[in-house]
Amino acid sequence: MSLNVVTLVGRVGGDPDVKYFESGSVKCRLTLAVNRQTRNSDQPDWFNLELWGKQADVAANYVRKGSLIGVKGSLKFDAWVDRNTGANRTSPIVVVERLQLLGSKRDSEGGSSGGSDTPGYEDDF
Template sequence: MGLNVVNLVGRVGTEPDVKYFESGSVKCRLTLAVNRPTKDDQPDWFNLELWGKTAEIAANYVRKGSLIGVKGSLKLDQWADRATGAPRSSPVVVVDKLDLLGSKKDTEAHAGQIRETASEF
């Protein structure tokens, strides 16, 4: 018997990268910064992968800087480096459950900041 459960709470570091497949599946990738209480206060960064309805929710409601909580499992993406052929790997959290932790007011304020920044250009 094994146990592979990851619970994280942090701020989204990138805008959601959403892909729609011909099969009807939806995939969303994003990064999550989770603060670690250390002297230098540097966050730990995690790559997240969401599928289906959870991916659609992330695409519609999650933006860079959003506070979210996720529950999922850890998988290891493996591939061969194109240039050298050396094996490479990267840990990815496959998200089963997504919780939007920011308030509606926070989301609206974030959207307003984006509009103001865009109008400056």
Template sequence: MSLNVVTLVGRVGGDPDVKFFESGSVVCNLTLAVDRRTRNNDQPDWFNLELWGKTAQVAADYVRKGSLIGVSGALKFESWQDRNTGATRSKPVIRVDRLELLGSKRDNDAGSMNNYGGDDEF
């Protein structure tokens, strides 16, 4: 048995980066700052998030820099070749399956809509 589940709550670091494809698919990329529980909580941990489909569209419509959100998904690693050195590079990305808007109504302008997951739940 294997398990790859990540659950995070934090504040969005910038407005969503949304891309629409000719096929009709949509992807949204965000960064999320999450406070780590330590004595000197000076620096947050930053995570790269990737959302697809209707969940991505909801993020594009309702999430802004500073929004408090909760996400759950799976950890994956994106790999690429560095153009200058030719070295293989990689970064961790959370592939989000579920998005929750946690801020107040005023924070996210979402009205009563606050919990989104997967394309089949919207």
């Protein structure tokens, strides 16, 4: 048996990077900061996210830097050879299967933070 499940809740580090392909596919990349509590302060862990299809469309239209989101997906590793050094490199990426918008509509408009006060805004896409 094998299991590869990642569940994260955090704030988006920048506006979505969206690419549309001639085939009709849509790909979106995001960074997500998730606070890790330590004795002295909260330290963010940064995750690279990759979304495809409808999830990518939703992220492109509704997610902005600072948005509070929840994601569920699986972990994969991109691998490449560094052009300058010739060294093999890898980067972990969370491939998102489920996106949940957790902040309020006011959050996305730069208002105060809090829970969702718009019906359907917290729905899964």
